[in-house]
Amino acid sequence: MSETETLFAALRQSSDEAVVDMLERMVRDAPDHALNKMNALDLAGTAGIDEDRVIATLLNAVGLGMFEMTWNVMCPSCAGVLSANKSLKTVNRAQYHCAFCAAGYETTLDNLVEVTFTVSPRVRKIAAHNPDELSAAEYYRQIFWSSAIDLPDDLEKLLDDVTLEIVDLPAGERAILSLQVPQGTLVVFDPVTHAVQFLDVSGQETSERQNLSVIFNRVQVPVDNVTLRPGPLRLALDNRTDGRVLPAVWVANPALDDLLKRRKSVLTATRLLTNQTFRDIYRTDTLAIGQRLKILSLTFLFSDLKDSTELYERVGDLTAFDLVNEHFRLLQEIIASERGAIVKTIGDAVMATFETPDRAIAAAIRMREAMSDLGAERQHQSLRLKMGIHEGSCLAVTLNGQQDYFGQTVNIASRVQGLAASRSIVVTESVVEDAHARALLETNGLKPTPRRVALSGIADKVSVYEIS
Incomplete structure (x- = not known):
């Protein structure tokens, strides 16, 4: 068995078989440029496979040394790569300038940084591994332009x-x-x-x-x-x-x-940071100490088990410990399936992030039902979650040795969770104003109840909505 076959066999142990089969076919048959700066979302769409399954498999392949991951700072206007980085740690400028467009851009992870994957030379050598040997047209295709631009096969003619x-x-x-x-x-x-x-x-x-x-x-x-x-x-x-x-x-x-104007959706840095597989693999080695990167929009969900202390008193430590562990397992499964990731747990509480508000609400609704089902199954009806959701800008940072988030958005989300009564989900105005979130609530027959509240440390009263 060759080294490549051994690596793909190892990848199958941790990843989706359909995605591994697709990557194996590409390594064997695809043209060189298709294996350089691979766009995970485009791959998923072309193959008709769930995006998160493709992302997770590529991340696992990076861990095995089969692919290399690059964080490309790209120009929103021309889609040119302004800086190619092997790690997010080296995305360290407050602004990046595009000479071609004569424009500067504030560094944000939402729309300025894409993540792409390139096959490793140990698996297959491709032309992009030696960019000085590329033709001018292929240099533009494979090195200068990001995976956000949809280039034709006959680029030279264009x-x-x-x-x-x-x-x-x-x-x-x-x-x-x-x-x-x-x-x-x-x-x-x-x-x-x-x-x-x-x-x-x-x-x-x-x-x-x-x-x-x-x-x-x-x-x-x-x-x-x-x-x-x-x-x-x-x-x-x-x-x-x-x-x-x-x-x-x-x-x-x-x-x-x-x-x-020929554009494709790309795997943004924000999307990848909210991916559970990525957090599991790169929890402690994403950002440098003291590095702060701005995210324009991220949705935070905080949850906490109601009366968990009384649960330990009522059913005993062993039973309560098993229930709480099962609660964490179910929450992580649901959060990951809604394209979110658990940032950390604090006691019986969970802090999770999602790229968009509708994903957070979908997860919260499912989490609430899952706790009801778990309580009924274990004959402990008191398993009830209090949840709060808020969306806004924040900073991606390293805190206590792991990738975390900082800012007023995080503070508000945490305080909003504290307003939740048993089994209720409390969200802020920015969440219910999201069109996809509103549509999701209507589909589920849920009508949020508004109120104005004062939050500790927040000067003005905040509009919140309770989803009972």
Whole structure:
């Protein structure tokens, strides 16, 4: 048995067989680019397999050394990769700048950081393992652009429609291009160094040759727009780096707009942090000590067993311990199935996160019923959960040696849980205002009852809704 066969056999021990079969077929038969920067959500959609099953299998494959995981900071506008990181620990800038779009973005995990997977060389060697050997078109496909952009198979033909010229320029070399530049905006851009020069071509056409020189090096410097007239241009490209560069002269035209609008859903960092398999594997090694990364929207669910102390008194330590453990097992199973993850437990309480409010509400409804069923099954009707849900912005941090969350959203969610009576779910206004959450409540015939309350440490009263 080869090493690859041994690794896939090991992967089958911990992962979904249908997903493992799919990955094995891809490793055997897929073109190289399909095994680079793999988009877990796109894979799941194409194969008709549940997304979380695909994500979990890929995470397990990373653990076995079969695939490598990359955290790509990507430009929301052009979908270019601004920074490729083997760990979230190195996503450490407050802002990232896209030279191609001349725009800066605050670092958030919701829409700026995607997670992709690439086959390891020990399983199969692919062209992207040696990016200097890729053609210019394939470099753009496999290295520059993120998995968020839906590129056609014949990328070279499409690039012909949006560029005047693309040059493969070795280290220390110089190239001279003779171009006829049209009116409009042109962008001289290199995807290797991310060096850029914007050209504003306007005015009356000229027959006189214009001259421009662009130097590529590893130092990023601000550049001013260069104004030219339509007509002949002698463009000198000077590579002063120790590696090749791939400058292209892009034309800002409708074809480029159409190309950049071709998008796919991606596995965001926020989504992955709320995945139970990811938390189980990377609980203590996700963020550096002192690192803080902003999340614009995350939903928190806090739950607590009502009167658990009296339960121990009434049924005895051994029986109560078994009941509480079973309660934790059921909660984790339900939370994971609704694309959430348990962050931590505190006594009999649980803190969990979800990417969206509707998933948290769906989990809470199921958790409430599961506790009723468990109580009836074990003849202890007192197994009742108090739950609170709130959605908002927060910081992903490391606390007490594990990945956690910090901020007012977390504080409010915890305090809202304290308002819950037996078997009730208390949610905030931001939760019930979510369209998917409202639809879920209507489908289940649940009508939240509103009230205004004061929460400890919160200056103004808060609108909360009780789901009985």
